[in-house]
Amino acid sequence: MKKRADLIISGATILSMDADLNIYREHDLIVTDGKISAIAAQGKHDWQALQSVDAHDCIVMPGMINTHSHLPMSWFRGLADDLPLDIWLNHYIWPLEARLLSKSFIYDATLFGAGEMLKSGITMTNDMYFEMSAIAEACSKAGLRALISEAVIEAKMGADYRPSLFVLKYEEQFRDQPLVDFSLAPHSIYTCSSEMLKRCADAALEHGLLIHIHLSETAAEVENCLSEHGKRPVHYLNDLGLFEAKCLLAHGVHVDSSEMEVLQQKPVSIGICTDSNLKLASGLAPIKSYLEHGINLSLGTDSVASNNDLDLLGELSNTAKLHKALNHDPAFLPAIEALKLVTINAAKALGVEERRGSLEVGKDADFLIIDTQSLNSQPLYEPASQLVYATNSRQIRDVFVAGRQVVKEQRLVNLDEAELLQTAGRYAQLIREELGL
Ligand SMILES: [Zn+2]
Incomplete structure (x- = not known):
């Protein structure tokens, strides 16, 4: 039988x-x-x-798991390349976002990005942006798993913003959509006050949520933290209690050994974004040192505005070869170990290793x-x-x-690629007009 x-x-x-x-x-x-x-x-x-x-x-x-992305930034691909991070953000991305973002803009861009991710072999992504419900709807339609968080930027949301209320609301609203789940994302130390970061930490602990935050992407971010708070970013966040919760720290480029000694005791993982860091000349994450400290590593694409694609396999190849060269050691990060960064270790980083990240009976x-x-x-x-x-x-x-x-x-099975391309053309026109190009 x-x-x-x-x-x-x-x-x-x-x-x-x-x-x-x-x-x-x-x-x-x-x-x-x-x-x-x-x-x-x-x-x-x-x-x-x-x-x-x-x-x-x-x-x-x-299926590969991407631990740091901003899906709705699809329409900003290639818009303002070859610029320093602060100019790129302050002169292009943030003003355009302020003028153009709407639920439909975010839904359409996410649908496009989800299609690109699936074709690139990404089956789950950890995404941070705005309008979680639009992102959740688009990912569900495309058939992409997503852990979705609202980027908490205090100047935008106000000091009274209670992120956990939104997460709980969306968890309820999307209860019957098994591909999507939600987490908490204080955007970074430079966009949230100590009070807001503490509030996020408390809420994450209370409700068992993952915290997704940008950390030490640039040297300037570390310098500013030292001058404002008298501590390096990891020590600052640790003193606020953030690392009591499970955390995904995106970038982690400028982290010293005193900070790694803190991180190795905590339930945190790093989302390395090699291509984005290379293109914005932010530096290179100290992968060897992280591994020596036993810190769990994974890979993220970041957005197509800074990458400029969602090709995680290409990113993995770049990362593996680059860190061999940096460490003058061709035996460093062998291929099978590198593959863990986009599979089982990425699943661990997002707390889904019991269900995903490897091909085993029951998963x-x-x-x-x-x-x-x-x-x-x-x-x-x-x-x-x-x-x-x-x-x-x-x-x-x-x-x-x-x-x-x-x-x-x-x-793509669930999406019409010709339609996605047409939509991209429409938004490109809108953005050109907005910039007077
Ligand atoms: Zn990012």
Whole structure:
């Protein structure tokens, strides 16, 4: 008697990213009710499914998890490049946001960004922006998992703003939308007062929410914190009690060893944003030192306004090679360890490692099928190396989230790409007019 499944991915090389980093060759991945029910040698099992997808000559890996993004910034891609961070923010991004942002602007841009993420193999993102409900609706439609937070900028929201009230409201409102969840995001130490940061810490602890915050992206941010509060950012936030809650610290470029000694005792992870930091010349996160301190690391794309794409696999390749060079050590951050930054360690960073981040029985069926029958992927000796050093994201053929196909043969299943491109053109026109270009 055969056991019934919904879907069988057959004959794949499966990079599980489980605790033993098992790689299964010519195996089937079996999916039932959105979860992985078995990983078994091809044909040597008694599962039967209505749908099956051939994955011979393909690598199947966990869906990638992006730990720092701003999805609704899609329309700002390439708008004001090659500028210092403060000028880019103060002269372009923030004034445009003040004039243009609306629920529909955010919904449309998120839908576009979610499509781009899925095609790039990202199945979950940790996003910070405004209008959480518009982001949640767009991600649900696209089929992208998202942990969504409202960027708390005190000058915009007012000192009385109670972020936890909104998070709880949206958790209730989107209870039946399983792909989205919510967290708390005091934007940064330079946009929130000590009182607001404390309030966020207390609320996160009380309601078991993740805190998502930008930390020490630039040297100037650290200097300002020292002159305003007499302490470096990590010591300042630690004294406010922020790190009692689970935190995702985005960037973490300028963090010294005294700060790492604090972080290693706390439930915090870093979201490294290599491409954004390179492009804005913010510096490079001290990955080696973080790892020596046992601090959990993950990767984030940041927004397309500073990256300028959502190609997390490309970002991973850049990060791995750059830090070998910086440390004068080709053995530093081997490919399989690098892959943890976008899979299991990213899941840990967001507190979802029990459900995602690796391909194991009982976990969510979030995975990618990557075609290796291309000249740049052959011959194939070592799947992890091939993924990090030779594969590009255009080889991501199929993407599944919760067992549902969201990218099929490199086309989005839930969204119309021609329509997304048309919408992009419309917003580009609007922004050109706004800037008098
Ligand atoms: Zn950011």
